[in-house]
Amino acid sequence: MKKLFPLVTTDIALFTIQDRSLRVLMVRRANEPEFGKWALPGGILNPGDDAHLDATAQRVLSGKTGVDVPFLKQVATFSGAARDPRGWSLSVLYYALLPSDQVHAVAGRATDAIEWRDAYAPGSGLAFDHADLVDAALAMLRDKVSRAALPLHLMPARFTLTELQQTCESILGRPLDKSVFRRRLKDELCIEQLPGEFVYGAQRPAQLYRAVNGFRF
Amino acid sequence: MKKLFPLVTTDIALFTIQDRSLRVLMVRRANEPEFGKWALPGGILNPGDDAHLDATAQRVLSGKTGVDVPFLKQVATFSGAARDPRGWSLSVLYYALLPSDQVHAVAGRATDAIEWRDAYAPGSGLAFDHADLVDAALAMLRDKVSRAALPLHLMPARFTLTELQQTCESILGRPLDKSVFRRRLKDELCIEQLPGEFVYGAQRPAQLYRAVNGFRF
DNA sequence: ATAATAGTGTCTCTGAGACACTATGTA
DNA sequence: TACATAGTGTCTCAGAGACACTATTAT
Structure with missing residues (x-):
């Protein structure tokens, strides 16, 4: 039928x-x-x-x-x-x-x-x-x-800029320059620093950030 | 129902x-x-x-x-x-x-x-x-x-660069700079000059172009 | 010559890329 | 101290924008 x-x-x-x-x-x-x-x-x-x-x-x-x-x-x-x-x-x-x-x-x-x-x-x-x-x-x-969109929905609630960069690199399949990447973020309004919050590891601590709520992808 | x-x-x-x-x-x-x-x-x-x-x-x-x-x-x-x-x-x-x-x-x-x-x-x-x-x-x-795509499917078989620019302007809703527009076209492989073919009007004749067949939008 | 449009040259400014550099923690 | 990673400074180059300039036709 x-x-x-x-x-x-x-x-x-x-x-x-x-x-x-x-x-x-x-x-x-x-x-x-x-x-x-x-x-x-x-x-x-x-x-x-x-x-x-x-x-x-x-x-x-x-x-x-x-x-x-x-x-x-x-x-x-x-x-x-x-x-x-x-x-x-x-x-x-x-x-x-x-x-x-x-x-x-x-x-x-x-x-x-x-x-x-x-x-x-x-x-x-x-x-x-x-x-x-x-x-x-x-x-x-x-x-x-x-096109410079940040995949913030893939990130945990708090993240470092290095983690964000690694996520972008995983998506794009190629390495990004740290300096270039961070320079671009300066103008972005969708992430904000968490003052005084750091990740402590075996090296220099890294500043934590979070997505501004209400951001759009 | x-x-x-x-x-x-x-x-x-x-x-x-x-x-x-x-x-x-x-x-x-x-x-x-x-x-x-x-x-x-x-x-x-x-x-x-x-x-x-x-x-x-x-x-x-x-x-x-x-x-x-x-x-x-x-x-x-x-x-x-x-x-x-x-x-x-x-x-x-x-x-x-x-x-x-x-x-x-x-x-x-x-x-x-x-x-x-x-x-x-x-x-x-x-x-x-x-x-x-x-x-x-x-x-x-x-x-x-x-993003620099050319709307060649909107153009007639033969067209001038000014016509192509006007088409882009109609789509974007804003004027484009002639020099910038043409400079970009230099690198494009999707249009080709029609040697010796011109549009004759009341001014300096304009070179005719056509879309290379097989171009993609 | 003049008008009108076709087409080009060039200066500047911005942003990307590359990469060296400084900063600050742990071991 | 050395080391590893965080984070910044700076030089260069390519492309966009602005705009003045030249070129070629009709009238």
């Missing part, structure tokens, strides 16, 4: 920083089709519950990971007759950023098998066209950061 | 240059809902015919205007229960560029009432959320051009 309506889903590329490298959350599928393959977390639109697709994405992500992200951005819409064996399908891709100090909250909550994969090498044999989706989300994230 | 499936449509913001200003094609709706209001050309996905949504957009635009555009780019997806009185709907917005020497081909072919409206002031009382859609498409176009 021919389908008259497409299957409408959302998929979410949830990024975080782990071990100083950019990771994306993948889940192992527990149902057909593509049973056992790894995919981005995603779910089917429920017109009765969801006011709009952003709400679908929030609901799906919350259900799969237990995390409510403060920030969810549409990347692109993938569609066609060939991408899902069940028939004509349409998926709206979002990306979200998880602060690095909340990574473990996700892992603990999940019921299915999940993995944080290197965003630049999420593995071969992913379900559906999800390799393309990861690429698209990553490209959008990289693009934003390369 | 509650809808279980959303209405899936595509809308297209077709831009062109007319009288040196950026225009967008609007059509007057001939059916309920929003009968008589002006809207972007759009149409419903047909899973049986359309291999993917890009094909839907091509088909819809071709049907409404008789023009096959060489270039159709996804902008964003708009969705929700409130935007269409028929119920939960989802629309994938595309934009396309029509060379200014083909504007009249569209006007001649259309069956419904159509108008080329100023893209920066498409009118009040547009159908659905189409005022937002125009804004989004325009923002994406402006963004591209402000």
Whole structure:
């Protein structure tokens, strides 16, 4: 029987920083089709519950990971007759950023098998066209950061400038000059110093900063 | 009765240059809902015919205007229960560029009432959320051009550098410096001089150029 | 010659990059 | 003290902007 309506889903590329490298959350599928393959977390639109697709994405992500992200951005819409064996399908891709100090909250909550994969090498044999989706989300994230946007949603509540720089480097995949990076930050209004708060390690302590609340990515 | 499936449509913001200003094609709706209001050309996905949504957009635009555009780019997806009185709907917005020497081909072919409206002031009382859609498409176009992309798909087959500059100015909404603009073009590989071809007017003739075929926007 | 537009030359200023330098903690 | 990392100063270079200048046609 021919389908008259497409299957409408959302998929979410949830990024975080782990071990100083950019990771994306993948889940192992527990149902057909593509049973056992790894995919981005995603779910089917429920017109009765969801006011709009952003709400679908929030609901799906919350259900799969237990995390409510403060920030969810549409990347692109993938569609066609060939991408899902069940028939004509349409998926709206979002990306979200998880602060690095909340990574473990996700892992603990999940019921299915999940993995944080290197965003630049999420593995071969992913379900559906999800390799393309990861690429698209990553490209959008990289693009934003390369245009001087700061990925503050990936940072913990308090962070040093070196940590912020390392996060940007993980996203861009290339080293940045410390002096240049900090010079740019002078003009930014979205981070603020925490006076008197430092990280003490085996060297000179580093000044702590935080995101100004109300910043936008 | 509650809808279980959303209405899936595509809308297209077709831009062109007319009288040196950026225009967008609007059509007057001939059916309920929003009968008589002006809207972007759009149409419903047909899973049986359309291999993917890009094909839907091509088909819809071709049907409404008789023009096959060489270039159709996804902008964003708009969705929700409130935007269409028929119920939960989802629309994938595309934009396309029509060379200014083909504007009249569209006007001649259309069956419904159509108008080329100023893209920066498409009118009040547009159908659905189409005022937002125009804004989004325009923002994406402006963004591209402000990042040094050349809107060659808006140009006729042969054009002068002054015409190209005026097109960019129409999109950006601000004047550009001639010297700066041309200096940038020196490094661009996407346009080429047509040796010996000039436009003769009431002044010094202007060199003609064309887009290198295979350029990408 | 004059008007009008096409097209170029050049000065300045800003910001990115490179990289050396200073500062301040621990061991 | 040495060492490691935090943080700053400075030189250079490339590109943007502003704007004056030259070039070439019609009238």
